[in-house]
Amino acid sequence: MKLNLKIWRQNGPQDKGEMKTYPIDGVDGDMSFLEMMDMLNNQLVESGESPVAFDHDCREGICGMCSLYINGEAHGPDRGVTTCQLHMRKFNDGDTIYIEPWRAKAFPVIKDLVVDRSSFDRIMNSGGFVSVNTSGNTVDANSIPIPKDDADKAFEAATCIGCGACVASCKNASAMLFVSAKVSQLSLLPQGKVEAKERVLNMVQTMDDEGFGNCTNTGACEVECPKGISLENIARMNREYLKGALTK
Ligand code: SF4
Numbered sequence: 001m002k003l004n005l006k007i008w009r010q011n012g013p014q015d016k017g018e019m020k021t022y023p024i025d026g027v028d029g030d031m032s033f034l035e036m037m038d039m040l041n042n043q044l045v046e047s048g049e050s051p052v053a054f055d056h057d058c059r060e061g062i063c064g065m066c067s068l069y070i071n072g073e074a075h076g077p078d079r080g081v082t083t084c085q086l087h088m089r090k091f092n093d094g095d096t097i098y099i100e101p102w103r104a105k106a107f108p109v110i111k112d113l114v115v116d117r118s119s120f121d122r123i124m125n126s127g128g129f130v131s132v133n134t135s136g137n138t139v140d141a142n143s144i145p146i147p148k149d150d151a152d153k154a155f156e157a158a159t160c161i162g163c164g165a166c167v168a169s170c171k172n173a174s175a176m177l178f179v180s181a182k183v184s185q186l187s188l189l190p191q192g193k194v195e196a197k198e199r200v201l202n203m204v205q206t207m208d209d210e211g212f213g214n215c216t217n218t219g220a221c222e223v224e225c226p227k228g229i230s231l232e233n234i235a236r237m238n239r240e241y242l243k244g245a246l247t248k
């Protein structure tokens with residue numbers, strides 16, 4: 001395939017940035033999107049140009065590092081996959097492909113397609129954990145019976161990989177789907193109930209402080225989430241928040 005790539009280039013956080021055009025030839029349908037980007041970068045390096053900076057790590061849909069906005073969709077045109085799992089067979093010979101970074105105030109661009117998602121880390125630090133007694137009399141987690149439905153829902157919430165596609169696809173740049181997945185994962189289980197109240201209040205406060213927008217139930221996050229995290233988690237988080245705020 002011959003493709004015409006329009007890629008966002010930005011030299012640093014203060015640079016204005018612009019779309020640049022890069023024609024590329026010899027793209028195979030079996031290549032992943034990131035392999036196509038590697039091929040482009042090899043060509044750029046060979047011709048003395050600076051390669052396009054983009055995030056990636058596992059390249060198998062589990063780490064949440066890859067983060068491209070492709071033709072106006074977070075993680076591109078396929079459903080239920082991350083950018084690293086997207087294949088070039090989803091495109092046609094002669095296509096023009098627009099490639100941009102996540103755009104949100106709380107995710108400032110570092111360079112080209114790489115954004116700073118440490119705001120997610122700060123949200124996690126403010127409550128996304130359980131405190132465990134490790135003094136020697138720790139109760140084995142498996143000795144606590146958990147209803148199957150709760151275990152399944154907690155597991156589904158735990159599949160969130162923290163990629164930020166929900167924020168990027170939301171017109172309000174809201175992080176509610178991400179935060180609600182993390183709140184749900186813990187609050188559905190007995191181990192997470194002890195700190196449930198402080199957790200939800202602190203995580204929502206940090207989310208607001210970091211500059212994420214509010215949820216207006218548009219649902220774009222759920223559509224673009226590569227892990228199928230459900231809006232049901234946002235409803236659960238709102239209930240938890242109300243309960244926490246009223247009994248504080
Ligand atoms: S909820 Fe989905 S889109 Fe949002 S960070 Fe988690 S996996 Fe990514």
Ligand code: FES
Pocket residue numbers: 055056057058059060061062063064065066082083084085
């Ligand atoms: S590189 Fe790890 S999820 Fe894509």
